Amino acid sequence: MTASPARLTVNAAPVDLTPVPVDERLLDTVRWRLGLPGTKEGCRTGECGACTVLIDGRSVLSCLALTHEFAGAAVTTVEGLEGDPAGARVRAAFEAEGALQCGYCTPGFVVALTSLLKERGTEASAEELLEDLGGNLCRCTGYAAIVRAVRRIHGEMP
Amino acid sequence: MTFTVRPDADAKLRGQVAFATDRGVPGMLWGALVPAPVARGRIRSLDLGPARAIDGVIAIGPADLARLLPGVTGAVERPVFPTDRIQYHSQPLAAVAAPTRQLARRAARAVRVDVEPLPPLEEIEGFDPVHPGPDRPDVIAHVLARHGDLDAAFGSADFVLSETYRTAGVCQVALEPHACIAEIQGDVWHVTTSTQTPFGAREDLASMLGLPEERIVVEGTWVGGGFGGKGAPLVEPYALLLARASGRPVRLALSYREEFQLGRTSLPSVVRIESAVKGGRIAGRRVHWRLDAGASLPGRDFTTGYAIGFILGPYRIPAIEMEGYAFRTNKPPLGPHRAPMAPQCVFAEESHMDHLAARLGVDPVAFRRAHVWKEGDRTHLGQKVGPFGLDRCLERAGALAATWSQDAAPHTGVAVGVGFWSTATGAGGEVRLVLSPTELKIIEGEREIGSGSVIRGIVAVAETVLGISRDRVRVDYHDTRSAPFDSGVFGSRTLAALGQAVQKAALALRDELGKRLSVPAGSVQLAEENGELVAVSGRRRAKIRSLLTATELALGGLTGEGRHYGVSGEIDTARVVEGTFYPYTDFTGAAHVAMVQVDPETGAVRVMRYAAFQDAGKVVDLPTAQGSIEGGVAMGLGTALTEETTWAEDGRMSNAGLLDYRIPTLGEIPPIEVHFEEGFLGAGPFGAKGLGEPPIIPVPATVGNAIFAASGVAMTELPMTPERVARALKLL
Numbered sequence A: 001m002t003a004s005p006a007r008l009t010v011n012a013a014p015v016d017l018t019p020v021p022v023d024e025r026l027l028d029t030v031r032w033r034l035g036l037p038g039t040k041e042g043c044r045t046g047e048c049g050a051c052t053v054l055i056d057g058r059s060v061l062s063c064l065a066l067t068h069e070f071a072g073a074a075v076t077t078v079e080g081l082e083g084d085p086a087g088a089r090v091r092a093a094f095e096a097e098g099a100l101q102c103g104y105c106t107p108g109f110v111v112a113l114t115s116l117l118k119e120r121g122t123e124a125s126a127e128e129l130l131e132d133l134g135g136n137l138c139r140c141t142g143y144a145a146i147v148r149a150v151r152r153i154h155g156e157m158p
Numbered sequence B: 001m002t003f004t005v006r007p008d009a010d011a012k013l014r015g016q017v018a019f020a021t022d023r024g025v026p027g028m029l030w031g032a033l034v035p036a037p038v039a040r041g042r043i044r045s046l047d048l049g050p051a052r053a054i055d056g057v058i059a060i061g062p063a064d065l066a067r068l069l070p071g072v073t074g075a076v077e078r079p080v081f082p083t084d085r086i087q088y089h090s091q092p093l094a095a096v097a098a099p100t101r102q103l104a105r106r107a108a109r110a111v112r113v114d115v116e117p118l119p120p121l122e123e124i125e126g127f128d129p130v131h132p133g134p135d136r137p138d139v140i141a142h143v144l145a146r147h148g149d150l151d152a153a154f155g156s157a158d159f160v161l162s163e164t165y166r167t168a169g170v171c172q173v174a175l176e177p178h179a180c181i182a183e184i185q186g187d188v189w190h191v192t193t194s195t196q197t198p199f200g201a202r203e204d205l206a207s208m209l210g211l212p213e214e215r216i217v218v219e220g221t222w223v224g225g226g227f228g229g230k231g232a233p234l235v236e237p238y239a240l241l242l243a244r245a246s247g248r249p250v251r252l253a254l255s256y257r258e259e260f261q262l263g264r265t266s267l268p269s270v271v272r273i274e275s276a277v278k279g280g281r282i283a284g285r286r287v288h289w290r291l292d293a294g295a296s297l298p299g300r301d302f303t304t305g306y307a308i309g310f311i312l313g314p315y316r317i318p319a320i321e322m323e324g325y326a327f328r329t330n331k332p333p334l335g336p337h338r339a340p341m342a343p344q345c346v347f348a349e350e351s352h353m354d355h356l357a358a359r360l361g362v363d364p365v366a367f368r369r370a371h372v373w374k375e376g377d378r379t380h381l382g383q384k385v386g387p388f389g390l391d392r393c394l395e396r397a398g399a400l401a402a403t404w405s406q407d408a409a410p411h412t413g414v415a416v417g418v419g420f421w422s423t424a425t426g427a428g429g430e431v432r433l434v435l436s437p438t439e440l441k442i443i444e445g446e447r448e449i450g451s452g453s454v455i456r457g458i459v460a461v462a463e464t465v466l467g468i469s470r471d472r473v474r475v476d477y478h479d480t481r482s483a484p485f486d487s488g489v490f491g492s493r494t495l496a497a498l499g500q501a502v503q504k505a506a507l508a509l510r511d512e513l514g515k516r517l518s519v520p521a522g523s524v525q526l527a528e529e530n531g532e533l534v535a536v537s538g539r540r541r542a543k544i545r546s547l548l549t550a551t552e553l554a555l556g557g558l559t560g561e562g563r564h565y566g567v568s569g570e571i572d573t574a575r576v577v578e579g580t581f582y583p584y585t586d587f588t589g590a591a592h593v594a595m596v597q598v599d600p601e602t603g604a605v606r607v608m609r610y611a612a613f614q615d616a617g618k619v620v621d622l623p624t625a626q627g628s629i630e631g632g633v634a635m636g637l638g639t640a641l642t643e644e645t646t647w648a649e650d651g652r653m654s655n656a657g658l659l660d661y662r663i664p665t666l667g668e669i670p671p672i673e674v675h676f677e678e679g680f681l682g683a684g685p686f687g688a689k690g691l692g693e694p695p696i697i698p699v700p701a702t703v704g705n706a707i708f709a710a711s712g713v714a715m716t717e718l719p720m721t722p723e724r725v726a727r728a729l730k731l732l
């Protein structure tokens, strides 16, 4: 597979991946090339949400994204949400409601929900946020505590 | 009970927890498996040449085993690679390793396999199991038990209700696929893996590879969901052999497709259940069960003789007969899926109960309560029933169902279903506690699989006994070299059984502190003072540091050990005609209530409200207990409504992906009320009963009964897809 140039920003740091094979997925780039394993590898076919990252602020399934197609983009993984106030709010709500068990789906939920909060802020109702999380699967919690966490965040919105 | 945040929550939320899939080591190779192209057939030839011709690729097949395992003597029960007969589709025939994932996949595809296909054996119905005849699956287990005068019960019955139920196979679908990293370190075969049972994996690997157990080291990682699927080794033997062949560490992870195809899932079953009713009571019940065991090994069957008891139900029935067969078909080997086959057996039994009550024109909850076991009753195999809160759960569920029924809209039905399970299984374990001047370490081999049973469950036991605050307790995971033996995180046993070992170890520490303080042991509790632990008894206070000897301080602290090897109850073997049946340890009941709406035009079922009343003995940690019930109910809703493995005519699993095999999504789960019934104490610490499996068991039955209440149609097949419901409603 021929390689292409790929310069991107990952968690606010510029990285130059040139040359990157054209079939390399962003999921593998962040996990194996950049050593950021917080982004989880579930189905690798776009069906579970465990691999969710932000590209220019929007949720993307990194298992379906080819790295070279995102040259120039700003990628944020769960590791990059450390200092983010919306991310902190999501983490606090998940902790308080016990919205995780095995934790394998958890980074995907945190990233997806954080981006929804940043993007839609107070305009979105809890129901809308929940609907937008429909692509993230969780096998352990039965979603009950995740739903409570989302409602808690919504209740806390300014 | 105060709310406690899980100690692993923060790290998991920040993506800082390393699962087996996340592990990488320098110089590692990526493994891949070579799948059988047919479900049944003979291998004519297997040519690894084209894979080996790719630069950097290592390939191994059956012919390499003798070379890789020199000095191995004795027959291996299940060879790692088949030499002759293919047992199921995608069965690994060979394995490859390469410097990159892509290259490994390419190499696996390059292997040339020539097979003579045979028609797969898939049917478990339509033939006499005693004389199956040629081209029928073999019987790998047959169980038969009887008690009471069945002929009289059926001969004098007011009526007999006879029904047949069919249930589909379901997959665990842990989000984390199976993954491991294997490395040969001198004489030691080391594997870091996502497993529910490090010691069980070691034992199985030893037998599969023909190596002594001491030469195998299993190191557990955080487990991204188990549900029974991460018990027996799956990827580990191949990874170890590839590591041996290449001299490099090898990472082997299943693709999600393989996860479905090779995961040890549950498989289809057929239940016939007949009840003889006289004077409004069940006078006799006969059940016949056929279970598809896939390519399971003969003689390794636990499920048949265990789950079949659930078809008779937790009810007093004077005359019973149960007979079960497990068949060896060309599907992947049957595996344990959260409460193995119990939701399916209970679906048949509890649906049947509602149909009996309807036929009698009586309230189904009252009908159950007239029969349900209470402490002191005898099970169908004559075991004495221990403390059992099911009747009380039923009473509360019945009251809630009556309330919900009042606001039931058209096409809406409310119903109850029950289930029971035995936790605190006889399988044993040990634990070591080390009390240092500043913390308490729990040294053990089990990793947290998600339920919280390790990180909260057993920790809460130590906290309660010693009065120590939870941020002073740390679970210290060891590999199988240095961890005390434990049989694993399965069977709802972690809190209930391993928790007893922790309780004993904590009590041993407390006794020792009492001695050193010269106070009654029971009076000692731990507290904190300026960052140090102190032992407190009334007015006596002493720093732990001051109570330890110099040697103890040098060794890290005072050690307390606990062992728990449980005893199960006894069954009356006179009732067993053939096969192996298993006794229960404790009796854990649950009664559920569902409100569903059935679309009269499409047959689609929407679960609107759900409630679970769980006989818990004693709740040790409320948030994890509640999470376990919610998660179990949700998983059960999948079994009830959408989840089903489907098999093409050639024996291939035809829906091996999350888009086609549908687990519940966020929007499909109704609000779930969780209620605990405490006081009917189990064998666990403080009377706790295990809560991992019980909550899934009644779900399909409860939903089926609610569909029956809503529409009047009796559902007899799982899952209850819109198509099946529409057919039952005669819409199709």
Ligand code: FES
Binding pocket: A040, A041, A042, A043, A044, A045, A046, A047, A048, A049, A050, A051, A052, A061, A062, A063, A064
């Ligand atoms: S791993 Fe990307 S959606 Fe599942």
Ligand code: FES
Binding pocket: A100, A101, A102, A103, A104, A105, A106, A137, A138, A139, A140, A141, B175, B224, B225, B450
């Ligand atoms: S917490 Fe395990 S999959 Fe969500």
